[in-house]
Amino acid sequence: MMSTAASCLVFLTMKSFEEVELCFPELLNSSCRKAVHPHSVSMLTYILLSSISLLTVTLNLLVIISISHFKQLHTPTNLLLLSLAVSDFFVGFLVCFQIVLIDGCWFFGDLVCVLYQYLGYIITSTSVGTMVLISVDRYVAICDPLHYPNKVTQKRVKICVCLCWICSVFLDSLLLKDNLEQPGRYNSCFGECVFVINYIAGLADVFLTFIGPVTVIIVLYMRVFVVAVSQARAMRSHTAAFSLKCSVSVTAKKSELKAARTLGVVVVVFLMCICPYFCVSLTGQDTLLNASSAAFVICLFYFNSCLNPVIYAFFYPWFRKSIRLIVTLKILQPGSCETNML
Template identity: 40%
Template sequence: MNITTYQENLTVQYCFPDNNSSCRKVVHTGPAYIFLLIVFSCISVCTVFLNLLVIISISHFKQLHTPTNLLILSLAVADLLVGLFLMPVKIMQVADSCWHLGEVGCYISPIINYLSISASLFSLVLIAVDRYIAVSDPLLYHTRITVCKMSVIITVGWSGSLFYVFMYLYFNDHFHQSQVRCYGECVLFIKHSWVITNLIIVFVSPCSVIIILYSIIFKVARRQAKAVRAVTNGVSKSQGEKVSNCSETKAAKTLGIVICVYILCWIPFFLSSLSVESVSSLSVLWTIFGWLVYMNSSVNPLIYAIFYSWFRESVKYIVSCRIFESSSSRINLFPERVGSQ
């Protein structure tokens, strides 16, 4: 794109013409920006809709009230925050350079942003731990990990994530807004020391734990699969027993895909944050990699739809409004298990 074409696509105005200290507004026009706005808006709507399906499914159907599904529910809530709050804000910033949500909105937006990030990663770490216990010690899993215990752990995790977010923003002077140069601006500058600290605490350390645990999980799963084949060699088993033997391994593989996708979406974002002395939340690079991160919140429900039969079944009941029928919460979402009994 040459300079003339670029200037034709930018119309300089003021965010608040009646305010003498107003920031200059750069309005992006042209078919390319309109296309981006439409695409981003569709992604936001799909993210909200798909994660609401996950939340309603696990919350409504009693058969899905398991410790592992509570972790999926926690992850879906964090993804819902992204689609419901963060994506619309980023879409507004793509449309023009002004901040239209006021000073309070400028304080709250980064809190929701980093809270959803921290809570997502915390949920993924717990998922890895949960699958490790389920695969390595399946006989004692249901006594060691209960719905009540998992609910407490998730509550503590979200509270700890919120505390870390406040500390992170406080030490980067977010609540003082000393970097604001004009009315209609909301910029978050992160000190380089905190970029490194955040990289270690929020990405490197937890992801290392996740990778190590899943390496152990798949080794144990392969060993168990060989043992099952050896024991059942020449012996006919019912379909229900086969489902029981492979359920934990299948869940580990499915959630392993969720974690791999998460890491791949985040790697460009964190690597780019190391390339500058101070990072602005309005930089073009962070905008591009930021949307890659946000799109991860849309991918997780699609992974569930592909690999989890219970999610596909529950969606049918939700879309057809059959969840409003009496006793719908007790519907069996695993009909294949009934036939095998």
């Protein structure tokens, strides 16, 4: 979906500005035309996208190193966050290609173009799938806490994450089959990076990548919210009467509720960032978007990958502590993986 948005932005931008230069002057009539932007707009766009790319790669790399290195962080929930960080990490690199497309020209050839589109689809599908898994994880943790340790294990989470990535690769391979078999088949001129999927495949993609997962996420988190509120009220009314043993149980429940709140913020921000693009695509973006609004929707889509680590930094003390250990290179010391992070 990110590559769909990218192609849409290029198309709209090319229509919105006066085209005065060729992408490949030596090819004359067979070359695509560049879109000329005001210098201030171009600089602002370059700075914005470059900043998003750099922050996304750096922050998500910190999350990946943190969860991978410290053994105490190898929990089922954190493994899901690791999968999300990996997909967000790749988004940072995809933004680099979007920067190249600002002037409406693609200089890397048809093969790299289709790989760029393919990777964008895989990352989007995997991110949505991981959000569904996070919602299921919090649903079981809050609504069935006694059986959570038995139902949600590291092994099962690893299997689910692997299946999420494998299914994304398989389904997107079917979706982009024609584009993968013959890269550039839909390009009308040299310097263009477009793709086309048939109507039925497009509907299937919207349902599997947006409507279905978003429905599941909302239903699960509504249930989690109701149960979390009732548990919080129960704990407030009975805390004073609990013994030391029960206090440990209360602390554990508070920890689960805090995790649910934090991951709830992650899910809500994710939906806020992806919904504008999908909603516009469902209603026909060609008629509703101009160049500037298309750029806003796409930047918002990309910016979500940068926001997740920022949310962790605000809500997770272990992430702030791990950043300090990574930046000061203390993780290179022998036995650092055994550090107490909680």
